[in-house]
Amino acid sequence: MRARQWPLFATLAASVLFLVSAAAQDGASAAAQDNAQVREFTISGNRYAFSPASLTVNRNDLVKITFTAQDIPHSFTIDEYRIVKRAAAGQSVTFEFRADKAATFTFYCNLSQDPKCKDMKGTLTVR
Ligand SMILES: [Cu+2]
Numbered sequence: 001m002r003a004r005q006w007p008l009f010a011t012l013a014a015s016v017l018f019l020v021s022a023a024a025q026d027g028a029s030a031a032a033q034d035n036a037q038v039r040e041f042t043i044s045g046n047r048y049a050f051s052p053a054s055l056t057v058n059r060n061d062l063v064k065i066t067f068t069a070q071d072i073p074h075s076f077t078i079d080e081y082r083i084v085k086r087a088a089a090g091q092s093v094t095f096e097f098r099a100d101k102a103a104t105f106t107f108y109c110n111l112s113q114d115p116k117c118k119d120m121k122g123t124l125t126v127r
Contacts, residue, residue: 036060043067045074045087045109045120053122059102061126068092074117077110078124084110099126 039061044051045068057063067076069087076085076093080101085093109120 036062038062038064040064041066043076043122044070045076046070048109048114048116048120050076050107050120050122054125055122056125056127057099059099059126061099062096063099064094064096066092066094072114073111074109074120075111076107078105078107080105083107086111099124102126 035058037058039057041052041055041063043055043065047070055063065076065085067074067085067087069089069091072089074087076087077083080103081097081099083095083097085095087093103126105124105126107122107124109117111117
């Protein structure tokens with residue numbers, strides 16, 4: 001290698017080292033999130049009750065819910081996660097969200113057509 005090429009070579013070598021170490025750090029932070037899982041739940045709304053009525057996930061899990069309104073229209077609502085999913089009678093809705101806030105949240109039906117819907121409640125625990 002001629003002397004004049006050294007600066008170019010040194011610059012390239014430094015760039016490669018930088019990229020490799022950046023990639024290694026990406027890998028490390030991805031590994032830190034590896035314990036976040038996809039959690040799937042099938043929930044039915046029937047006779048003014050959710051079944052199951054309590055869900056527990058770990059913080060940062062990706063929560064996938066299929067919600068079915070068995071008898072009349074119902075919704076699956078969690079205010080803190082800004083989730084309002086309505087299912088027509090006999091229909092299902094599927095949605096997902098990242099459980100990035102840890103606490104116990106109430107989910108409920110926010111439809112007002114039937115007054116008993118306000119008794120429909122469940123809890124989502126994110127720990
Ligand atoms: Cu309802």
